[in-house]
Amino acid sequence: MPSTQPNIIITGTPGVGKTSHCEVLAANTGLKHLSINQVVRDRGCHDGWDEEYRSWIVDEDKLLDSLEDELAQGGHIIDWHACDLFPKRWIDLVVVLRTDSTKLYDRLKARNYLEQKLQDNLDSEIMEVLLDEARESYDEEIVVELRSDEADDIEVNVGRIKTWIKNWRQDQVEDAA
Numbered sequence: 110m111p112s113t114q115p116n117i118i119i120t121g122t123p124g125v126g127k128t129s130h131c132e133v134l135a136a137n138t139g140l141k142h143l144s145i146n147q148v149v150r151d152r153g154c155h156d157g158w159d160e161e162y163r164s165w166i167v168d169e170d171k172l173l174d175s176l177e178d179e180l181a182q183g184g185h186i187i188d189w190h191a192c193d194l195f196p197k198r199w200i201d202l203v204v205v206l207r208t209d210s211t212k213l214y215d216r217l218k219a220r221n222y223l224e225q226k227l228q229d230n231l232d233s234e235i236m237e238v239l240l241d242e243a244r245e246s247y248d249e250e251i252v253v254e255l256r257s258d259e260a261d262d263i264e265v266n267v268g269r270i271k272t273w274i275k276n277w278r279q280d281q282v283e284d285a286a
């Protein structure tokens with residue numbers, strides 16, 4: 110039976126505003142915020158810690174096995190700086206957040222990112238790496254690019270995603286009739 114709740118990926122370069130968006134979206138919709146960083150850490154879906162990048166080395170097979178039952182039911186907001194590993198059949202909408210590189214620099218600097226990591230992330234944002242990844246991995250019509258430059262953008266973006274969810278649910282009802 111098809112799910113009555115969509116799964117939405119919120120992706121983008123680190124610091125672009127994924128967590129900020131997911132928290133507001135979850136509070137406004139009742140969808141469950143799945144921080145993949147937390148899942149990887151809490152469920153041990155990794156092959157250890159990368160000291161240089163100060164991040165977990167993700168075991169993608171273990172991660173997908175661990176998420177399969179939840180995602181098959183729908184109703185989740187997936188918060189991660191990558192998207193191509195999630196099978197298309199689980200995903201209904203992919204939101205790629207984008208921001209200005211000077212704003213991203215300030216946000217990452219405030220987090221004390223190491224210079225190399227900061228530069229790699231700025232390059233990734235400028236080169237639209239996540240947008241390309243999303244467009245290559247999912248159907249064009251489910252990939253949406255949204256700006257996350259100012260605090261007000263979060264409210265506007267969440268409003269747009271809520272409208273999308275409402276329409277998606279309506280389509281499900283009509284398809285089932």
Ligand SMILES: Nc1ncnc2c1ncn2[C@@H]1O[C@H](COP(=O)(O)OP(=O)(O)OP(=O)(O)O)[C@@H](O)[C@H]1O
Nearest residue numbers: 123124125126127128129216257258259260262263
């Ligand atoms: N639209 C925005 N306008 C102004 N500041 C923002 C915006 N979005 C996020 N920020 C700020 O930028 C910082 C990073 O935000 P956030 O943690 O949501 O990013 P992220 O993409 O989830 O990062 P990561 O991938 O590292 O978890 C926070 O200090 C947050 O308050």
